[in-house]
Amino acid sequence: MQVEISRRKFLQGTVAMSVVGGTAVSATNLFASDGHDSSDGGTNSAIPDSITTKTGEAKEVRNIPTLCEMCVNKCAAIARVEDGIVTKLDPNPMFPKSKNMLCPRGNAGIQALYDPDRLKYPLIRTGEKGEGKFKRVSWDEAFAYITEKTIKILDEEKDNRSSFLFCAGEGMAEHTFKTFYQGFGSGNWLNHASICLQTVASGYGVTIGAYPQSDLENAEYIIMAGANRAEAIVSPDTMDLFKRTKGRGAKLICVDPRFTNTAAKADKWLAINPGTDLAFVLALTYVVLTEELYNKEYVEAHFKGFDEYKNHVLTSGYSPSWAEPITNIKAKDIVKIAREFMAHAPKSIYYPGRRSTFAKNDFQLRRAMAIFQGLGGGIDCKGGLIFGSKVKIKGHSGLEPLYARAESRAIVKKKDAKKGEAGYDDCAVVSGGGSWLGWRNRFLENKMPYKVRGMFCYKHNPMMNMPNTAKTAEMLKRIELLVCIDTMPSDTVMYADVVLPECTYLERTDPVKTFGGVEPSIAQRNKVVDPLFETQPINTILRGLMGQLSKPLFEITKKYDEDVQEELAELEKAEVDENNETTGTGQTAEEKEVEVYAEFDLTKLFEHDQEHTNEHAVHDYPGAAEALKEHGVFYPKMSEYYKQISANVHQYYPEKLKSYSVFGGATKTASKKVECNLASMAKKGVDPMPTWRDDYNFSVPDGKFRLMTGRHAQFTQSGTANNSVLRDLMPENFIWINKRVAKEKGIAFGDTLEVTSSVGKVTIKAYPTEKIAPNQVFFIHGFGEESSALTWAYKNGGNDNAVIEDVLEPVYGAAAMHETNVEIRKV
Amino acid sequence: MARYGMALDYKNCINCKACEVACKEENGVTLGADKHRIWVGVKEIEGEYPFLSISSSTFMPSQCQHCDDAPCQMVCPTNATYFDENRVVRVNTDQCILCSYCMVACPYDARFVDDRTMTVDKCNFCSDTRLAQGKTTTACQNTCPTKVRTFGDLDDPESEISELLRTRDHFSLKAHLGTNPKLFYLT
Numbered sequence A: 001m002q003v004e005i006s007r008r009k010f011l012q013g014t015v016a017m018s019v020v021g022g023t024a025v026s027a028t029n030l031f032a033s034d035g036h037d038s039s040d041g042g043t044n045s046a047i048p049d050s051i052t053t054k055t056g057e058a059k060e061v062r063n064i065p066t067l068c069e070m071c072v073n074k075c076a077a078i079a080r081v082e083d084g085i086v087t088k089l090d091p092n093p094m095f096p097k098s099k100n101m102l103c104p105r106g107n108a109g110i111q112a113l114y115d116p117d118r119l120k121y122p123l124i125r126t127g128e129k130g131e132g133k134f135k136r137v138s139w140d141e142a143f144a145y146i147t148e149k150t151i152k153i154l155d156e157e158k159d160n161r162s163s164f165l166f167c168a169g170e171g172m173a174e175h176t177f178k179t180f181y182q183g184f185g186s187g188n189w190l191n192h193a194s195i196c197l198q199t200v201a202s203g204y205g206v207t208i209g210a211y212p213q214s215d216l217e218n219a220e221y222i223i224m225a226g227a228n229r230a231e232a233i234v235s236p237d238t239m240d241l242f243k244r245t246k247g248r249g250a251k252l253i254c255v256d257p258r259f260t261n262t263a264a265k266a267d268k269w270l271a272i273n274p275g276t277d278l279a280f281v282l283a284l285t286y287v288v289l290t291e292e293l294y295n296k297e298y299v300e301a302h303f304k305g306f307d308e309y310k311n312h313v314l315t316s317g318y319s320p321s322w323a324e325p326i327t328n329i330k331a332k333d334i335v336k337i338a339r340e341f342m343a344h345a346p347k348s349i350y351y352p353g354r355r356s357t358f359a360k361n362d363f364q365l366r367r368a369m370a371i372f373q374g375l376g377g378g379i380d381c382k383g384g385l386i387f388g389s390k391v392k393i394k395g396h397s398g399l400e401p402l403y404a405r406a407e408s409r410a411i412v413k414k415k416d417a418k419k420g421e422a423g424y425d426d427c428a429v430v431s432g433g434g435s436w437l438g439w440r441n442r443f444l445e446n447k448m449p450y451k452v453r454g455m456f457c458y459k460h461n462p463m464m465n466m467p468n469t470a471k472t473a474e475m476l477k478r479i480e481l482l483v484c485i486d487t488m489p490s491d492t493v494m495y496a497d498v499v500l501p502e503c504t505y506l507e508r509t510d511p512v513k514t515f516g517g518v519e520p521s522i523a524q525r526n527k528v529v530d531p532l533f534e535t536q537p538i539n540t541i542l543r544g545l546m547g548q549l550s551k552p553l554f555e556i557t558k559k560y561d562e563d564v565q566e567e568l569a570e571l572e573k574a575e576v577d578e579n580n581e582t583t584g585t586g587q588t589a590e591e592k593e594v595e596v597y598a599e600f601d602l603t604k605l606f607e608h609d610q611e612h613t614n615e616h617a618v619h620d621y622p623g624a625a626e627a628l629k630e631h632g633v634f635y636p637k638m639s640e641y642y643k644q645i646s647a648n649v650h651q652y653y654p655e656k657l658k659s660y661s662v663f664g665g666a667t668k669t670a671s672k673k674v675e676c677n678l679a680s681m682a683k684k685g686v687d688p689m690p691t692w693r694d695d696y697n698f699s700v701p702d703g704k705f706r707l708m709t710g711r712h713a714q715f716t717q718s719g720t721a722n723n724s725v726l727r728d729l730m731p732e733n734f735i736w737i738n739k740r741v742a743k744e745k746g747i748a749f750g751d752t753l754e755v756t757s758s759v760g761k762v763t764i765k766a767y768p769t770e771k772i773a774p775n776q777v778f779f780i781h782g783f784g785e786e787s788s789a790l791t792w793a794y795k796n797g798g799n800d801n802a803v804i805e806d807v808l809e810p811v812y813g814a815a816a817m818h819e820t821n822v823e824i825r826k827v
Numbered sequence B: 001m002a003r004y005g006m007a008l009d010y011k012n013c014i015n016c017k018a019c020e021v022a023c024k025e026e027n028g029v030t031l032g033a034d035k036h037r038i039w040v041g042v043k044e045i046e047g048e049y050p051f052l053s054i055s056s057s058t059f060m061p062s063q064c065q066h067c068d069d070a071p072c073q074m075v076c077p078t079n080a081t082y083f084d085e086n087r088v089v090r091v092n093t094d095q096c097i098l099c100s101y102c103m104v105a106c107p108y109d110a111r112f113v114d115d116r117t118m119t120v121d122k123c124n125f126c127s128d129t130r131l132a133q134g135k136t137t138t139a140c141q142n143t144c145p146t147k148v149r150t151f152g153d154l155d156d157p158e159s160e161i162s163e164l165l166r167t168r169d170h171f172s173l174k175a176h177l178g179t180n181p182k183l184f185y186l187t
């Protein structure tokens, strides 16, 4: 076969057609209008003078192992530092999780470090919220400002610590920030879970006890539905899978409404109707049950509630011919896939995926997938789903003071909820990460049980990351004190009252982390270069803030907290000896205060440097701390096991020592079984067994389109939107629209379309293609920033969340992202 | 002294473009979507939704073919384009006068203009960067998530690439032109 495609043909054949030339980059300064240009950072020699730097031209070279933070995968990298400048990031071959690879974003991490738009100094807002006008202040000034405002609010709210909301994006230092939240004593913690993988993690969690990994290196048959591993890269899954598809050991069935790059690499692609995967899995289950294809031995040993589930699926009539009109997948294909899957089981995987919730039924979908997987017996085994093992590291004890006046999480309980109904307005189950959308909306509706007036936001971008941007803007405007800790002037940062600039991942050491799996290891993100400008790592930032904030916080507690007042009043008496004489003096009030304050002293949380804490965490393993600094990776016997086998293959563990099966096929639930029927869920108004409901059916009114969103390999959500090198790969996002529909409407490639939903509008350029159905449109998430401080990302492409409606998934209150219909118009 | 070549397990390619970024970072290639030493060819898919032809949709990772009979080298009036001691086709920027004959002559469209130096740039197997630093492989090979490439000495019968080419079916691009590419696509 010969396929010959040239550079120019390549440029014409892809959406990267609107080529931005080699824009020379000036050191555009973020807040130049405030009279602070980047040249006074005092660290100029540490900044390269061009975007890309040829390696090998320097006198002094250092190679430092680190972990990538361009997305959540934490692949291992080796930074090449030449005369103090990071010139190259290479993959670190020693890490079993990322196996000597860095994706495009990982390679472009250098531009995150040297982005001229980075936050450089602490800032305090001078303009209106959202306007992006700030003045540069010193760290002390910023801390003093935060302290004053925080204390004022807490005084007025009588030490209700929950009058502050804490939220954070995913990352290795999320825990460090969470320590602050715990010490502060708020009940309001919101993280990315409810706009990310809450339903998939919990669906698998309640069914098989944990969110499992997939042994794609050994699986023979893989159904990948609603997951796009060629574009939404997950290490090691992406690397393991695509070496073996296309008749090379693993058969891949891709189920997706769009023809993705994963579909291009699959053996079969099924264009399913959005939101109907549950019907597809139920029908597969039906075939397996009626034809008795399931692994009887496994089901006998490891299933709970099998008979009820079987009965439910059969009597509900979830047959392939039932599913065909719902899913748009031919009944004969469903039968064939069910048979093939079971023929290869246990080396077959219904891939769990790890994405945002798309449809309201997502939790039930995940349950059905986990049970279906169990029917083949492919749990805790080679070629199936695996739990793996872990190299244990020591945690460190935090500080969780008790505040009598702190209310619990602000959540709206449903009035007169009956038995068997959800107890809350927004969800049936309250998760640790909360329901972001639910929380925001109830806040805006003034339904909160008490006032929430302040917000600490760490590396989180609610303006871009959750549906209905207009509402988020409104919420942020109403927050009296918004403190943002971030590396980039994101859309959310524009609403901040105080901005604390964190350094990027290449400028800090993060908490050491253990990575469980078939080949477990520990890995560490080591500081590569010193922080640029006045930026600091989160640990140092919080240490500084606590230095000012901790004592005044305690004063407020003293003022309102009766428990603390009582405790302070109980002074220890002087001791009396056998002669009835007092020895020494009794405890003074000052001494008592020192004793009580020790329980509330938040400075203690951040007193150690990260390097020190990490050494302690791996203290049990001789040589580990050194190995982590030198190689970035450690596991027992690494030096014996690790070897390069060929140019592209490394061994981490000998085959017989890999942790494919650690529980003999049992699951990690309390019963150690696959849980088919959850009575506890029924009490909360959640179907105890995966059940299809009529309102799950997919339909789009005439003239409208179902809007879908998703990922691709070149950007990570909005986090990398301003990366100049990644923009070479994809200058902006385009809206996919079916070619025939586009023709009918007179829409050509590159035409600007206005996309309208009930919550907002965006304009975005058109990409007519046959890779999408006539009643659907799609564009990639993470573009269309409104922060003018982002040179490249500002108003570049369209922001999906400006038009995605805020639809709540009923179990956890997760954001259901594919429930919005839009109208499109050429403008 | 070697004769460097590359074998590409191109079916592994997921069009992530990690190789393209790694190349830019390693070699200081100029910014711009049309400025790259390495790229992935994508063909518009055939068929109508949902009846699309999966087999029509291939990703072809590509770069300079390091032709053993290189038209670019033959037409270069200043000898700026030359074979180095490892039979790598290189450009000497000091000698390049940007006549662009080579760009026209190259059947693979592997060359482009670096606007900073106003000379022609192209893949050189990381010869003046990684290989000069003592590394044994290229940036694109090293970073690739699905491990598309194997780089090595075609003259060394013991090398991995020689072994691959002896044992796996492969083809060259535009073989009929007689350029004798040293990039081999494994099937």
Ligand code: SF4
Pocket: A068, A069, A070, A071, A072, A073, A074, A075, A098, A101, A102, A103, A104, A105, A106, A107, A233, A234, A235
């Ligand atoms: S997948 Fe890419 S961006 Fe994510 S951690 Fe790995 S190299 Fe970095």
Ligand code: SF4
Pocket: B012, B013, B014, B015, B016, B017, B018, B019, B020, B040, B061, B143, B144, B145, B146, B147, B148
């Ligand atoms: S890095 Fe590998 S998979 Fe990615 S585009 Fe390049 S060749 Fe293809």
Ligand code: SF4
Pocket: B063, B064, B065, B066, B067, B070, B071, B072, B073, B089, B105, B106, B107, B108, B109, B110, B111, B122, B179
């Ligand atoms: S591919 Fe083009 S640039 Fe490379 S050696 Fe052949 S003719 Fe020259």
